[in-house]
Amino acid sequence: MKKIDIACIIDDDPIFVFGVKKIMEIIGFCKNLMVFQNGEEALNNLKAIISNNEKLPDVILLDLNMPILDGWQFLDEFIKIPCEKKIIIYIVSSSVDPQDILKAKTYELVSDYIVKPVTVEKLKEVLRDLEQVG
Amino acid sequence: MKEEQKIVRGSLLGKEENYLKEELYDLIKKDDVLFEFLQESVLDGIWFSDLDIPDNVWMSPEYWTTFGYDPKEMPHKAEAWQNIVFEEDLKNIYANFVDHAKDPTCPYDQIVRFRHKLGHVVWIRCRGFMLRDDTGRPVKMLGAHTDITHIKEKEEELRLQTAFFEQVIEGTDLGTWQWNVQTGETIFNERWAEIIGCRLEELEPVSIDTMKNYAYKKDLEHSNKLLQNHFTGKTVVYECEARMLHKNGSVVWILDKGKVVSWDEDGNPEWMVGSRQEITESKKAYERNRTFIEQAPTAIAMFDRDMNYLAASQEWCKVFDIENQEIVGESHYKVLPTYANKWKVSHRKCLGGTVIKNEEERFKKSDGATQWLSWEFRPWLTDDDVVGGIIIHMSDITKIKREEELQSLLVVAEDQNKRLRNFAHIVSHNLKSHSGNFEMLLDLLVQETPEVKDNEIIRLFKTASENLTETISHLNEVVLMNTSVDQNLVNLKLCEIANKTIESVSAIATETEVTIINKIQPEVTVLGISAYLDSIFLNLITNGIKYSSKKRDSYVSLTTAIEEDFVVLIVEDNGLGINLKKHRAKLFGMYKTFHHNKDARGIGLFITKNQIEAMGGKIEVESEVDRGSAFKIYLKYEKN
Numbered sequence: 001m002k003k004i005d006i007a008c009i010i011d012d013d014p015i016f017v018f019g020v021k022k023i024m025e026i027i028g029f030c031k032n033l034m035v036f037q038n039g040e041e042a043l044n045n046l047k048a049i050i051s052n053n054e055k056l057p058d059v060i061l062l063d064l065n066m067p068i069l070d071g072w073q074f075l076d077e078f079i080k081i082p083c084e085k086k087i088i089i090y091i092v093s094s095s096v097d098p099q100d101i102l103k104a105k106t107y108e109l110v111s112d113y114i115v116k117p118v119t120v121e122k123l124k125e126v127l128r129d130l131e132q133v134g
Numbered sequence: 135m136k137e138e139q140k141i142v143r144g145s146l147l148g149k150e151e152n153y154l155k156e157e158l159y160d161l162i163k164k165d166d167v168l169f170e171f172l173q174e175s176v177l178d179g180i181w182f183s184d185l186d187i188p189d190n191v192w193m194s195p196e197y198w199t200t201f202g203y204d205p206k207e208m209p210h211k212a213e214a215w216q217n218i219v220f221e222e223d224l225k226n227i228y229a230n231f232v233d234h235a236k237d238p239t240c241p242y243d244q245i246v247r248f249r250h251k252l253g254h255v256v257w258i259r260c261r262g263f264m265l266r267d268d269t270g271r272p273v274k275m276l277g278a279h280t281d282i283t284h285i286k287e288k289e290e291e292l293r294l295q296t297a298f299f300e301q302v303i304e305g306t307d308l309g310t311w312q313w314n315v316q317t318g319e320t321i322f323n324e325r326w327a328e329i330i331g332c333r334l335e336e337l338e339p340v341s342i343d344t345m346k347n348y349a350y351k352k353d354l355e356h357s358n359k360l361l362q363n364h365f366t367g368k369t370v371v372y373e374c375e376a377r378m379l380h381k382n383g384s385v386v387w388i389l390d391k392g393k394v395v396s397w398d399e400d401g402n403p404e405w406m407v408g409s410r411q412e413i414t415e416s417k418k419a420y421e422r423n424r425t426f427i428e429q430a431p432t433a434i435a436m437f438d439r440d441m442n443y444l445a446a447s448q449e450w451c452k453v454f455d456i457e458n459q460e461i462v463g464e465s466h467y468k469v470l471p472t473y474a475n476k477w478k479v480s481h482r483k484c485l486g487g488t489v490i491k492n493e494e495e496r497f498k499k500s501d502g503a504t505q506w507l508s509w510e511f512r513p514w515l516t517d518d519d520v521v522g523g524i525i526i527h528m529s530d531i532t533k534i535k536r537e538e539e540l541q542s543l544l545v546v547a548e549d550q551n552k553r554l555r556n557f558a559h560i561v562s563h564n565l566k567s568h569s570g571n572f573e574m575l576l577d578l579l580v581q582e583t584p585e586v587k588d589n590e591i592i593r594l595f596k597t598a599s600e601n602l603t604e605t606i607s608h609l610n611e612v613v614l615m616n617t618s619v620d621q622n623l624v625n626l627k628l629c630e631i632a633n634k635t636i637e638s639v640s641a642i643a644t645e646t647e648v649t650i651i652n653k654i655q656p657e658v659t660v661l662g663i664s665a666y667l668d669s670i671f672l673n674l675i676t677n678g679i680k681y682s683s684k685k686r687d688s689y690v691s692l693t694t695a696i697e698e699d700f701v702v703l704i705v706e707d708n709g710l711g712i713n714l715k716k717h718r719a720k721l722f723g724m725y726k727t728f729h730h731n732k733d734a735r736g737i738g739l740f741i742t743k744n745q746i747e748a749m750g751g752k753i754e755v756e757s758e759v760d761r762g763s764a765f766k767i768y769l770k771y772e773k774n
Contacts, residue, residue, distance in 0.1 A: 013567060019574040026581055065563065094566040096610055117570035119577050 004030040004130060008057035010042040010074065011035075011092070012066045016116070020061065023123050030059075039069025043077050056085045059130060061114075064093040064100065075107055090114055090126060178258070179279035181215075185264070185272050188212060200258070200281050202251030220247040220255075227260075234264060235272050245282065257286040309410035311345075311392070315365075315403045318342040329388060329412045331381030350377035350385060357390070364394065365403050372408065375417070387417035420444075424462075433528040436514065441466040441474070441481055444523065453507075453530045455499070473497065477511070484511040484524050494531060506535040558613040565606045572599040608737050612744060623661040623749060623770065628703065629654040631664070632692055635671035639679065648679045651691040658694050660701050661770040666745040673738040674765055678707035683760065700751065700768040708762040714755070721755060 007030035011017055017035055024030060034057055036042035042060075049056055064071035071091060089109050093100065094116045104113045111129070114122060162168045173180050179197030184190040191212050195205035201218060208214050216224070223246045234242040242262040250256045262277030303310060309326030313319070318341050327334040330348050337344050346354065353376035364372035372392045377385045392408020424445040427434055433453040435446035443461045451457070454470055466474040466481075474481075480490045490511040497505040508529040516522040576596050579586060586592045629652065636643075636650050643650055660667075678690035690707045712721065722743040746753050750770050757763035 013571070015571045015575070016567070019571065019578055022578050022582070023574075026578075065567075094563055094570055096566075096607070116567060117572075117574035117577070119574065120581060 003028070004058050004127075006030065006032045006034060006055055006057040008034040008036070008042070008060040010037075010039060010060060010066070010071070011063040012037050013063070016063075016118075020118055020123075023118060023120050027120060027124055027127065029123060029127060038066040039071060039074030039077075041068075043069060043074055046078070047081060050081060050083060056083070056087060058088065059126075060087060060089045061092045061118075062089055064091060064095060072103070075109070079107070079109060088130065092116060092118060177278050178281040181262075181277045181279075183212070183275045183277070185275055191215070197279060200279065201248050201256055215248075218249045220249070223247050234262075238264065238266070242277075255283070256281060257283045303409075307412070309388075309412075310408070311390075311410060312405065312407045313342055313392075314405055315394070316398070320344065326410055329386060329410065330378050348378050350379060353377050364392075372406075375413065385414075386412055387414045389413045433530065435466075435526050435528075436523065437466055437526070438523040439485060439521070441524070443469065450528065453528055472500070480511055481524060484513050485521055487513050487521055489513070494535070504532070505530065506532045555613065558609065562606055562610045562613055565602075566610065569599065569602045569606055573603060608741070611741060622663060624663070625659050626662050626664060626667060627656070628658050628660050628667070628694065628701065628769075629656045631667045632671055635668060635675055639672070639675055642676070642679055646679055646682060646688070648682045648688040648690060650675060650678075651689055653691060653693045654703070655694055658696075658701055662749045663745075666749060670742050670745055670767065673742045674705040674767075677738060678705065678709060678763075681763075682707065682709040696771065697768070699771050701771045703767040703769060704764055705767070706762065706764040711759040711761050711763050712755070712757040713759050714757050718755075722753070 007024065009017055009020055011020075021033065021035075024033065034045070036045060046056065062071050062074065066074075069077070071093070075089070087109070088111050089107075090112050091104050091110055092114045096115055101113050104110050112126075114126070158168075162172075173194055174196060177194075177196065178200045180194045181197060182192045189212050190210065191214075192210050193205075193208065193215065197215075198205040198208045219227070223244075226244055227246060230242050230244050233240045242260075242264075244260055246258050246260045248256045248258055259280040259282050260277060261280075262275055264272035265274040265276065266272050303323070303325070307325060309329050310323040311326055312321040320340050320342050322334060322337070322340055322344075324334050327337055334340075349357075357374045357376050360369070360374045361372060363369045370393075372390070374390045376388060376390065378388055380386050389411045390408055391411075392406050394403040394406045396404040398404050423436070427436055427445040427447055430447040431449060433447060433450040435450045436444040438444055442463055442465050446456075446461055451459075451461075454473070456469065459469070461469050467478075484490050491509070493508050495507050495509070497507060499505050508531045510527045512525045512527070513521040514523055514525050576592070576599055579592070632652050632654050636652060639650075675690055679688075682688035682690075686708065688708060690705065693704045693706070695702045695704065714721070722739050743753050746767055746769070751768045753768070754766040755763060756766075
């Protein structure tokens with residue numbers, strides 16, 4: 001069982017972040033966790049990590065509805081950055097709009113679309129998927 | 135008796151006359167004064183001529199004053215009068231003189247012209263007789279002058295006038311008529327007869343019946359009415375347009391104008407004179423115009439200078455709700471007082487030659503409804519290029535206006551709808567995040583401290599959270615559905631979808647002992663969205679199962695029928711039914727339930743209805759309590 005080294009949450013909702021952190025702790029989702037409150041903050045920090053040659057996260061849980069740069073805008077910018085490491089991105093949103101779900105499928109980087117709320121079970125499933133990929 | 139009296143009186147008169155005459159004659163013989171009085175006051179000159187010496191003539195002073203000469207200056211010589219007499223008349227004088235000389239019974243009486251001193255003509259009736267000796271030879275001659283110039287002048291005047299009128303009547307091609315209203319006697323001129331294709335002599339003997347015989351019977355009533363108006367003084371002149379029958383069988387239009395010129399002692403009309411003009415051509419042209427206007431597909435009317443109707447189209451009557459009313463000849467102000475009076479000033483301006491338009495004007499009709507009119511007033515010109523009246527063109531633009539209003543309302547509604555959808559979207563989305571958080575936190579709480587699981591409050595908290603999540607998911611479903619799906623409709627086989635749904639509910643159906651009968655024709659296809667149809671079938675069939683009656687063998691049947699552009703899907707059951715009197719209005723509302731069924735959530739029919747409408751269809755329901763329900767779903771029909 002390959003453990004995830006670094007996971008990253010990009011979400012502006014502190015309650016959600018709190019909850020997800022808890023669930024991750026319960027199931028031992030990852031060793032380290034990065035949290036950014038919006039797309040821009042995430043983009044800037046990840047760029048810095050790449051240029052400093054530091055460790056990038058293995059998996060990103062990305063919210064769609066966020067201030068400044070939303071999830072889509074983040075994705076559009078992030079795919080432009082040349083990066084050797086394969087990062088797996090999950091969109092985690094409240095939206096059940098079929099258009100959002102369809103749009104998510106158009107991004108190669110996005111592996112799946114998780115509808116909030118995130119539960120222990122759902123995160124465990126993600127973990128299983130990642131192990132298979134890894 | 136009478137005879138006797140007459141004779142007596144006659145003889146008496148004769149006696150009196152005789153004695154006075156004798157006395158007068160006596161007096162004249164004795165007293166010159168009387169004779170002088172007579173010749174001065176009765177005659178315009180006397181003369182006495184000596185036939186043996188023809189040059190000698192005695193002429194009275196009046197003789198000369200009549201011609202403007204001073205008698206004192208004039209010699210008593212024949213030469214004196216011969217100088218001023220017209221030469222042409224002199225011949226006549228000599229001829230008469232000779233005749234009278236030969237035969238005393240041949241009167242010397244003629245009209246002779248003299249030249250007045252001032253140059254004008256003096257007409258004289260000159261009479262005379264010869265005095266003869268015992269042998270009968272004429273020796274003297276006595277003559278008397280009577281000035282008849284003024285009669286001659288009148289005569290000439292009359293002749294000229296008659297010639298003038300004849301000329302005028304001939305020039306204007308007028309027929310003339312004179313009619314004795316009381317006796318029926320008539321006098322027509324040649325032209326009068328000519329108008330109806332006859333010669334006057336053909337029509338002899340003429341009377342008022344001649345006119346009646348050739349009249350167009352329908353018009354007689356009208357002309358009689360106008361005649362009465364004239365006789366009673368309502369009109370100064372009788373004026374009437376009417377039709378007459380021409381000899382060749384055709385109809386001619388005439389315009390009669392006339393006037394009563396004499397009245398009897400009781401004030402009844404006696405003689406009436408007038409003219410008759412043929413107006414067939416202009417009348418035909420007018421009738422053509424009138425028919426043209428009457429048949430025009432737009433609201434149009436023609437008026438004379440007094441704003442009386444000359445013609446109006448049927449559409450005109452429609453616009454102004456004029457029904458079964460003869461308006462030609464009537465005043466615009468009388469026929470449409472509310473409209474016409476408002477336009478009075480414009481009418482006057484238009485009669486002055488200006489075209490006046492109004493693209494839209496608002497009116498309140500008598501029934502209170504608002505009417506929008508677009509109109510144009512245009513003067514029309516007669517052949518003489520003077521304004522003969524007005525042509526009014528009218529469009530009822532109420533419908534267009536209403537559509538415009540509707541259009542702007544639609545824009546507002548669309549805008550509002552958009553905002554509403556946006557709002558619903560945001561609400562559902564944001565609520566969802568929050569309810570998601572609730573759920574997640576509760577989940578975590580139970581994970582971290584498993585002992586709270588049995589806590590009553592936490593359990594209720596969890597139920598409340600789940601209900602919130604469900605409500606939001608319904609709301610979300612509705613919000614998503616209302617976005618336009620028209621372009622996303624695809625061809626679907628109704629029967630296949632039904633079978634799929636029936637299969638998925640077969641377990642509950644068996645459990646509740648409800649038979650589901652699918653009688654949908656396999657080839658029927660509709661335009662729809664697969665997911666919606668799934669949901670519709672599921673909702674209606676499960677409803678049928680949920681509300682089945684325990685008292686009988688229950689069934690839910692599915693049938694289809696074609697109605698014009700729609701496939702009608704009928705989902706019928708023999709279940710509990712719905713009291714439509716009570717519930718029809720809210721049957722398809724959100725969160726409405728009509729049975730005390732614990733599974734009822736009151737969202738199914740609301741969503742079903744919305745889904746059907748989103749696909750361009752509609753849903754109807756028939757139901758009877760404890761007999762069952764039938765839902766009719768109209769879906770767009772794909773024929774091929």
